[in-house]
Amino acid sequence: xxxxxxxxxxxxxxxxxxxxxxxxxxxxxxxxxxxxxxxxxxxxxxxxxxxxxxxxxxxxxxxxxxxxxxxxxxxxxxxxxxxxxxxxxxxxxxxxxxxxxxxxxxxxxxxxxxxxxxxxxxxxxxxxxxxxxxxxxxxxxxxxxxxxxxxxxxxxxxxxxxxxxxxxxxxxxxxxxxxxxxxxxxxxxxxxxxxxxxxxxxxxxxxxxxxxxxxxxxx
Amino acid sequence: xxxxxxxxxxxxxxxxxxxxxxxxxxxxxxxxxxxxxxxxxxxxxxxxxxxxxxxxxxxxxxxxxxxxxxxxxxxxxxxxxxxxxxxxxxxxxxxxxxxxxxxxxxxxxxxxxxxxxxxxxxxxxxxxxxxxxxxxxxxxxxxxxxxxxxxxxxxxxxxxxxxxxxxxxxxxxxxxxxxxxxxxxxxxxxxxxxxxxxxxxxxxxxxxxxxxxxxxxxxxxxxxxxxxxxxxxxxxxxxxxxxxxxxxxxxxxxxxxxxxxxxxxxxxxxxxxxxxxxxxxxxxxxxxxxxxxxxxxxxxxxxxxxxxxxxxxxxxx
Numbered sequence: 001x002x003x004x005x006x007x008x009x010x011x012x013x014x015x016x017x018x019x020x021x022x023x024x025x026x027x028x029x030x031x032x033x034x035x036x037x038x039x040x041x042x043x044x045x046x047x048x049x050x051x052x053x054x055x056x057x058x059x060x061x062x063x064x065x066x067x068x069x070x071x072x073x074x075x076x077x078x079x080x081x082x083x084x085x086x087x088x089x090x091x092x093x094x095x096x097x098x099x100x101x102x103x104x105x106x107x108x109x110x111x112x113x114x115x116x117x118x119x120x121x122x123x124x125x126x127x128x129x130x131x132x133x134x135x136x137x138x139x140x141x142x143x144x145x146x147x148x149x150x151x152x153x154x155x156x157x158x159x160x161x162x163x164x165x166x167x168x169x170x171x172x173x174x175x176x177x178x179x180x181x182x183x184x185x186x187x188x189x190x191x192x193x194x195x196x197x198x199x200x201x202x203x204x205x206x207x208x209x210x211x212x213x214x215x216x217x218x219x
Numbered sequence: 220x221x222x223x224x225x226x227x228x229x230x231x232x233x234x235x236x237x238x239x240x241x242x243x244x245x246x247x248x249x250x251x252x253x254x255x256x257x258x259x260x261x262x263x264x265x266x267x268x269x270x271x272x273x274x275x276x277x278x279x280x281x282x283x284x285x286x287x288x289x290x291x292x293x294x295x296x297x298x299x300x301x302x303x304x305x306x307x308x309x310x311x312x313x314x315x316x317x318x319x320x321x322x323x324x325x326x327x328x329x330x331x332x333x334x335x336x337x338x339x340x341x342x343x344x345x346x347x348x349x350x351x352x353x354x355x356x357x358x359x360x361x362x363x364x365x366x367x368x369x370x371x372x373x374x375x376x377x378x379x380x381x382x383x384x385x386x387x388x389x390x391x392x393x394x395x396x397x398x399x400x401x402x403x404x405x406x407x408x409x410x411x412x413x414x415x416x417x418x419x420x421x422x423x424x425x426x427x428x429x430x431x432x433x434x435x436x437x438x439x440x441x442x443x444x445x446x447x448x449x450x451x452x453x454x455x456x457x458x459x460x461x462x463x464x465x466x467x468x469x470x471x472x473x474x475x476x477x478x479x480x481x482x483x484x485x486x487x488x489x490x491x492x493x494x495x496x497x498x499x500x501x502x503x504x505x506x507x508x509x510x511x512x513x514x515x516x517x518x519x520x521x522x523x524x525x526x527x528x529x530x531x532x533x534x535x536x
Contacts, residue, residue, distance in 0.1 A: 010313070012308075012313035012314055070344075073351070073353065074344070074347045074348065074351045074353065075351070077351040077352045077353065078351060082351075082352055082353070085338070085353075163340075163341060163344070164340070164344075165297075165338045165339050165340045165348070165353075167339070171339060172313075174301070174439070174441070175300050175301065175307070175308050175313075175339060176308055176310075176313055177441060178300065178301035178302075178303070178307055178308070178439060178440065178441035179300075179301075179303055179307035179308040179309070179310050179313070180308075180310045181441075181468050181469075183441075183445060
């Protein structure tokens, strides 16, 4: 118990959280941008764009994240693109998250009642105004729970960055266990830290959902 | 970076009216991407300094004059820091790596005028990290073989003696990499030279009418040792000093069955396209050995000093 508390408060492990959050933030932020582009392509009238988005999805949803990370870190330098470890991890996680986020966005937009879009059009709203005032507020509200799930999964997936030398929580835990032989206490402590992080995300989001849900419904 | 990032998001949530809320969240996101991405992409390898012990020999001055390009440089050393004695975190101060290899690297650096930072990777990724340019040198108790020399040049400095780690009492009566391993399960690291040696026993085992040995592959020493402790594996064959350290850590549960000689040398790996750097490391290593510094370091880390050999280069085309 004493050992567990020692490791739970050990600055070396706690600093690993920063790297875990950095990789997660890069993955989600990049994934959101890429996902927006992909969703727009999927919803586009141009068949070539939709086909490209489908091709991208097949590749990045169909290959393991660990392989994508190693590829970004060890293979890309062979074609002249040398990223830092955290950059490679963020890129791979973003590329991997993008198809899932795109699907969330697409489903959210398509889930808005068709009649409301028609009503907006009848009132003479431009497509961008329609998106801002009618579609986005409702779609975003329905997407928040799914985005919460995606955040939790990105946070856990960031642990794979340990294989490409990102000094995040998992890599720090394994190294520490190797030098101290305190396997049980260290992995238990890092498990609790992960649990704290994922709980903060998943408990925080329903609150957001309620708050924004109420705010949007009042407009 | 994080403080500013969170301050910004907090500002978005509390200060603005509803109309601008999502626009500002989007702006916050763009801020994260604009500031976070490049900063993270440019973030250098984690700096973990360590202290080399002995003063560099006088001949190092001449080497620094001969290889001026290395002076003042900061190079990246890829390590698999799961081997106490060679390279592992300092249990007393986990922000530092310590061990023989760490001291040896720092001593070479001191001799040639460069400093080292460390990149922790799996054993199998040591040479790929080097050849992709993500590291400049590998000093991580790696055995120099002809096969590995296709991926990197090696400067060797020590003979290889392996120990056979088994559970206390050696229940399977394993006596080395021989038919006593038939039917047993060995834990090894992915990419270890011992893996094909154990796999090659299959034919001999078959001749004796025994089952062939099976191998569990892991990423680091610690996992292999744990596999024996958990009863998943019967043996782990690796560098004799690593085996001794494991026995020291678990004297009631583990023992060294025997030691075997393998026809390899331990080496420092450097990229194939940098022959000058390779020659500089070789020259520095020769000086360190001559000055007795390597022996001193081996003694400091309680590693057997009898294994030293004259440094030489292993390279293939």
